[in-house]
Amino acid sequence: MSEDYAPMWESLGMDLQAHDALLGVLGQGYRDIYLAQKNRPEGMGYFDFVMSEVHGLRIKELLDEKKQNRKIIGSYCVFVPEEIALAGGATLVGLCSGADFAVEEVEKHLPRNTCSLIKSSFGFKLGRVCPYLESADMIVGENTCDGKKKAYETFAGMVDNLYVMDLPQVKSSQGHSLLKAEYERFKTAVEKLTGNKITVESLKEAIKVVNAKRAALHRLATLRKADPAPISGLDALLANQVFFYDNPARFTESVNKICDELEMRIKENQGVFPSKTPRILISGCPMAVPNWKLPWIIETSGAVIVGEESCVGERGTRNLTEDSGQSLDELMEAITDRYFKVDCAIFTPNQDRSDHIVEMAKAYGADGVIHYGLQFCQPYIMESIPVENKLEKLGIPCMRIETDYGMEDVGQLKTRVEAFIEQISD
Ligand code: BJ8
Numbered sequence: 001m002s003e004d005y006a007p008m009w010e011s012l013g014m015d016l017q018a019h020d021a022l023l024g025v026l027g028q029g030y031r032d033i034y035l036a037q038k039n040r041p042e043g044m045g046y047f048d049f050v051m052s053e054v055h056g057l058r059i060k061e062l063l064d065e066k067k068q069n070r071k072i073i074g075s076y077c078v079f080v081p082e083e084i085a086l087a088g089g090a091t092l093v094g095l096c097s098g099a100d101f102a103v104e105e106v107e108k109h110l111p112r113n114t115c116s117l118i119k120s121s122f123g124f125k126l127g128r129v130c131p132y133l134e135s136a137d138m139i140v141g142e143n144t145c146d147g148k149k150k151a152y153e154t155f156a157g158m159v160d161n162l163y164v165m166d167l168p169q170v171k172s173s174q175g176h177s178l179l180k181a182e183y184e185r186f187k188t189a190v191e192k193l194t195g196n197k198i199t200v201e202s203l204k205e206a207i208k209v210v211n212a213k214r215a216a217l218h219r220l221a222t223l224r225k226a227d228p229a230p231i232s233g234l235d236a237l238l239a240n241q242v243f244f245y246d247n248p249a250r251f252t253e254s255v256n257k258i259c260d261e262l263e264m265r266i267k268e269n270q271g272v273f274p275s276k277t278p279r280i281l282i283s284g285c286p287m288a289v290p291n292w293k294l295p296w297i298i299e300t301s302g303a304v305i306v307g308e309e310s311c312v313g314e315r316g317t318r319n320l321t322e323d324s325g326q327s328l329d330e331l332m333e334a335i336t337d338r339y340f341k342v343d344c345a346i347f348t349p350n351q352d353r354s355d356h357i358v359e360m361a362k363a364y365g366a367d368g369v370i371h372y373g374l375q376f377c378q379p380y381i382m383e384s385i386p387v388e389n390k391l392e393k394l395g396i397p398c399m400r401i402e403t404d405y406g407m408e409d410v411g412q413l414k415t416r417v418e419a420f421i422e423q424i425s426d
Pocket residue numbers: 076077078079115116117118144145146147148285286311342344345346374376377378379380
């Protein structure tokens with residue numbers, strides 16, 4: 001890191017010793033997994049920098065924004081509309097939850113058989129190691145899966161600024177009305193937090209900013225259809241992860257810059273892996289920073305990842321928000337329409353998701369799909385069986401993996417992944 005940020009972290013009430021240990025592991029993991037890759041696009045240098053300053057410069061920027069009276073809102077789910085936060089003059093940051101921390105302490109509050117993502121969110125709070133969490137003026141929890149829903153009841157006793165958003169579970173007209181009502185309630189809460197009234201102009205502008213971020217990722221995704229793949233899945237995943245906490249305009253510009261470079265690579269028939277390398281689509285639970293285990297295993301086993309059907313990926317970003325509305329109500333309706341299309345496995349039935357997986361597998365020329373389920377995540381693990389059946393019927397090989405954030409199963413996973421890659425290479 002370029003500066004001594006210890007006083008800043010201390011001012012946030014963080015545990016410096018534990019935080020140093022976390023950064024040590026994160027830095028080592030990043031070097032071993034990311035910097036060890038060959039032939040990366042030069043534009044990834046920006047993301048390397050972002051990662052090297054993930055708890056430094058970006059936090060300093062957020063604290064500077066706070067000094068200017070801007071509020072920071074932390075979120076754990078792609079159902080929390082960034083458009084509304086931005087329109088109210090707040091900054092939205094994703095709270096990662098991609099690594100185990102303070103597990104013993106966490107298991108005093110949560111059952112052992114809780115998914116790693118939820119445990120991680122508790123661990124970062126209990127261990128006082130996440131400066132994003134500690135900088136947030138409001139933390140939004142959402143009633144999605146049962147695990148999260150119940151965990152937030154306990155989490156409410158650990159932070160004094162938790163806002164819980166209710167979400168529908170069925171894609172019916174009643175479900176749509178519930179989502180819209182919840183977004184109206186969130187809009188009021190943001191206005192109260194920031195002291196700013198959301199206007200047609202501010203909401204339109206915010207929609208434009210968030211759409212531009214998503215459009216840049218669409219451009220990146222489209223370029224990954226090329227063979228040889230111009231960028232690794234690991235690097236593309238990183239861009240999707242940084243989407244959640246970088247400055248929006250800077251992020252858009254940086255992704256577009258990489259896309260310019262990738263277009264040149266494609267013209268020159270250059271790739272990160274040789275042409276005809278087996279192509280994998282990953283589908284399932286979100287992979288938050290620094291959860292890079294499975295992509296790393298796949299891409300060091302002779303395959304390339306060409307797409308992510310995930311909230312940290314295409315499920316989270318594929319739809320844009322219509323911005324032609326002329327009134328607040330029309331724009332709020334458009335926001336609701338946009339988010340209502342997110343096909344998270346908490347919805348029942350959830351046919352759209354399996355259709356989208358098939359669509360992605362075809363569009364990206366995937367030779368096979370690896371379904372990634374976090375252990376104890378009922379919604380995604382349950383869905384993985386019909387998803388596998390559907391894919392197999394269509395002749396698309398699929399492998400289901402259940403894992404957690406630990407490294408104990410790396411050897412076993414690698415063996416299974418290698419066998420799958422061999423199978424789809426024939
Ligand atoms: S919209 S996927 S970000 S809820 S892995 S905590 S589902 S038990 S993360 Fe998610 Fe929003 Fe849905 Fe996306 Fe529960 Fe499963 Fe754990 Fe999960």
